[in-house]
Amino acid sequence: MTERPKPSADADPTRQALTKVQIDAGQQGMAPISFLAFAKDEPCLCDVFLPVVDPASKAVTMRLICPQGQAFKAEVWDHFSRSGLRGVCVKNLDLPLIFDAMTTRAQEKIADSAVSCPEKAGILKEMASMSVRVMFAASERDAENTELACCLAQRTVGMLLKEDEVLRNLSQLLVSGRTLFDHSINVCLMSLVLGRRLGLDKGRLLCLGLGALMHDVGMARVPAEVLNKPGDLTAEERGLIQKHPRLGHQVLSLAKSMPYDALNVVLNHHERADGKGYPTGVSESSIPYLARLVKVVDAYDAMTSPRPYRAALAPTEAAVMLLNQAGPDLDHAMAVEFIRMHREAFR
Template sequence: MLLSSRTLYDHSFNVCFMSLVLGRSLGLAVERRRSLGRGALLHDLGMMRAPAEIRDSVGELSPEELAQVRKHPTWGRQTLSMTPNFPYDALNIVLDHHERADGTGCPNGLSKKNIPYMARIVKVVDTYDAMTSPRPHRPALSTTQAASPLLERSGSDLDREMTIEFLRLPSQAIR
């Protein structure tokens, strides 16, 4: 799964940085980019509530373990909602970054434009970073190798507009 807190830290930092680059490319105003950065950096905060043996697992997860992992967006939002003045857009990113364009995501089964705009940005970047980071069960894909599967997932899993704009970014901005 996510392996260690160090891996989670690196993933969160990568997703934050690349989301901010994409947000700027999409023309988000500075204040919205601040919210985007906060939400992207903390998008997986709820994973800290998942049992360590699940977080640190290197193999396939059981259906019960997967059900625990799928709770992390809700847990993260619950935790951050207790933070005074935490941006609403950032809370939505944390809650909705695993929603899918086709409506089969979690936690609420939102689809297409019902998924908050900035959560759609983070979803693309989160997916890309997972593909291009090594995992115990597979090596990391290169930027070039990740482009095709990322595009294939656009429209069903990922927002198509966000995916295309992300892939237009200069390679040094996305790794």
């Protein structure tokens, strides 16, 4: 029997490309967001479009499904919800309006003691997902959308840190989908919980959450055929993937709201203690603490996720592999604490 390929801590978690819809939306001056940003049966703050792909030409056209001021009808909203179809688009210039409205609604829900913990968690995850989606679709010189996405991410992480009860229920929080967005959210949530256990203060936790949420944004600039390649990569293709920390750091540096320590997480999350990591190959003492933490969580989520080129590991197998790689690659103390945390959360 042929042995299935095993993931390693450095096997990049996120060889998943952006969809054509996301790329085309960006080129058409639009941003992909979740329809959950709109309240059922309430007038829409802006025009809402559904991206439609022509099966023959693969061209993406934007169909107006709800004009500004018109109510997002309950039956359309329910249809989206049932079908699992979450992606609608709005014009870039309408994003600030939508993000502000979402934040206000989220703050109201979070403050409402009648709202359940899973519902609060769902709202915060949706906000996190939206910030990552907009970030992934932003072009490399799109300072405006980059700033907007980072501001939304900052508000979301800030709210998450205030919600003890939400973060305590880690097992209910993690996203089971296996897209790049889901991976980003999982890494953010698990990093925050691990960071708390390791005694980080609020300011550091905020940087940690932001860096973790945006750590793989540079992947949006790696060619889709490389990201989705089912077999082994050539040295040249590996070189392209290894550019993603630097590319992510570059684009996120456009945002004034992205703190220095969070940017450092993005730049250094593939460095190794033995100096064999990338993009720079710096040694352990030069790798920022927060980046080492995200690397442990990133490795675990990568190992336990299926990819087109390999199967997923079971959590116990992943725990063993994390410990095997602790030392030269992963921070040993952090890996041990992460395994403890995970065991308690899923007991």
